[in-house]
Amino acid sequence: MITVIILVFILGYIAITMEHGLKIDKLIPALLMMTISWALIAFNLDGITHWLSANNPLDISSGSPQVAKWIGGHEEKLEMLNETVLHHFGKTAEILIFLMGAMAIVEMIDHFEGFSAIKNLIKTKSKRKLLWIISFLAFFLSAIIDNLTATIVLITILRKIFHSSEDRIWYAGFIIIAANAGGAWTPIGDVTTTMLWMAGKVTSVKLIELLFIPSLLNILIPLLLSYFLPVFKGEIAGIKEEKDKNRLAKLMLFLGLGLIVFVPVFKTITHLPPYLGMMLSLSLFALVSEIVSNRKFKLQSSNETHHHGPTLKALSKIEIPSVLFFLGILMTVAALESLGVIFSLGQSVKTAGISENIFIIGLGIASAVIDNVPLVAASLGMFQIGPDASVWHFIAYAAGTGGSILIIGSAAGVVAMGMEKISFGWYFKKIAPLALLGYLAGIAWFLIFN
Numbered sequence: 001m002i003t004v005i006i007l008v009f010i011l012g013y014i015a016i017t018m019e020h021g022l023k024i025d026k027l028i029p030a031l032l033m034m035t036i037s038w039a040l041i042a043f044n045l046d047g048i049t050h051w052l053s054a055n056n057p058l059d060i061s062s063g064s065p066q067v068a069k070w071i072g073g074h075e076e077k078l079e080m081l082n083e084t085v086l087h088h089f090g091k092t093a094e095i096l097i098f099l100m101g102a103m104a105i106v107e108m109i110d111h112f113e114g115f116s117a118i119k120n121l122i123k124t125k126s127k128r129k130l131l132w133i134i135s136f137l138a139f140f141l142s143a144i145i146d147n148l149t150a151t152i153v154l155i156t157i158l159r160k161i162f163h164s165s166e167d168r169i170w171y172a173g174f175i176i177i178a179a180n181a182g183g184a185w186t187p188i189g190d191v192t193t194t195m196l197w198m199a200g201k202v203t204s205v206k207l208i209e210l211l212f213i214p215s216l217l218n219i220l221i222p223l224l225l226s227y228f229l230p231v232f233k234g235e236i237a238g239i240k241e242e243k244d245k246n247r248l249a250k251l252m253l254f255l256g257l258g259l260i261v262f263v264p265v266f267k268t269i270t271h272l273p274p275y276l277g278m279m280l281s282l283s284l285f286a287l288v289s290e291i292v293s294n295r296k297f298k299l300q301s302s303n304e305t306h307h308h309g310p311t312l313k314a315l316s317k318i319e320i321p322s323v324l325f326f327l328g329i330l331m332t333v334a335a336l337e338s339l340g341v342i343f344s345l346g347q348s349v350k351t352a353g354i355s356e357n358i359f360i361i362g363l364g365i366a367s368a369v370i371d372n373v374p375l376v377a378a379s380l381g382m383f384q385i386g387p388d389a390s391v392w393h394f395i396a397y398a399a400g401t402g403g404s405i406l407i408i409g410s411a412a413g414v415v416a417m418g419m420e421k422i423s424f425g426w427y428f429k430k431i432a433p434l435a436l437l438g439y440l441a442g443i444a445w446f447l448i449f450n
Helices: 002-017 027-043 074-111 114-121 127-141 147-161 165-184 191-198 204-228 249-270 274-292 303-308 310-316 320-338 341-351 356-366 372-382 390-405 411-420 424-430 432-449
Strands: none
Touching: 002 027, 002 320, 002 341, 027 074, 027 320, 074 114, 074 191, 074 249, 074 274, 074 310, 074 320, 114 127, 114 147, 114 249, 127 147, 127 165, 127 204, 147 165, 147 411, 165 204, 165 390, 165 411, 165 424, 165 432, 191 204, 191 274, 191 372, 191 390, 204 249, 204 390, 204 432, 249 274, 274 310, 320 341, 320 372, 341 372, 356 372, 356 390, 356 432, 372 390, 390 411, 390 432, 411 424, 424 432
8 A cells, every 4th residue: 555655646647747748737747646645555554564653643753673563453543644634734724824914915016016126226237236136135034935936026127138039048147046045045045944943843043054155156156157258247237227116116015025024033932833923913914004005904804905916916916826825745755754754765865875965965966856845854754854954954955955956946046947948858958067066166165964
């Protein structure tokens, strides 16, 4: 039965990686993987002998190479199964609600054209200076919002600067590296770091302290090497400064970003789950949005007014397919974890004598091909180590930045590929070597100083 579930996971993941060729959205195989895996467990309850209990998740780490034995009758096992499903769904829901809150705030910022204000920060005519400005904007913007949104915003700005796609694709390549690097050093910058943070594996202060410089090196090395690339020599036509079409653009931009940054502060002060802090930030931002939009709060309002408010507009634009994709992936990995497969894999790595550092470096490179979400989800069940151990921070760096090595390895790369029609081959020849050198430079710093 375990073999069948592993096979379902492998086939489902192949379907996810081939979504463009199959013309099937990746959420479909993700949800199928999830439901089939748990259904197979339910159908084979009496044949299961080992189980990782949700109530005592460390019951297999007390020196035993085997998962704790699962004893009891059918009804007892069924009750434990339902408890485990509920436990993992609760942990997954925390992440999804957190992400949906962040998505809603970003959409409301966009509703007020807040991101258009970023263009006015760019006033240089030098192609090289523009590259540095765009890259650092991507680095710091993605540390607050997700790397996908940061990439979309900055490529949209590039389209107002360059008419030629030949110039834009080079800048887009550096945006991908910078956005992924920026997402790795904050707990709110990437789905994987958010997962580690919400699982209690890393703290926000330690994450920033240990990963800021490695992440910075990840983009600095490619930027320094850009001096040898002819495409960034010379000047561009003058960039005209545009007046903000919406007088509230800058206010809502800084307020929205500030409220997202406030979430880790909320967790530190209250010790409550991060999704509650994100819901507080969302409600405050929505309140301000409705007030400045001259909307009155009423228990009973007309449907027309209700559906034209910034809050409802933002909520209607949330990427539900992405949310369901994460649900399917995380719950499938949870099924494998409950059966002890993930833990056994971790034990096998240790038994084979593979060092944790080598394994994590390989994990980062694998994230260039395989989505980093299931890789990090699996690692949570492989290593039974306390919070803020260097292993967790190393995983955050490797999984967050390794996806830059191939254009298909991250959400930022995939969206840039679609927006600018960047070919896999061009990126592999032109950008991948730079991304790999940046990745290795960050690893070298981390291993030497941590």
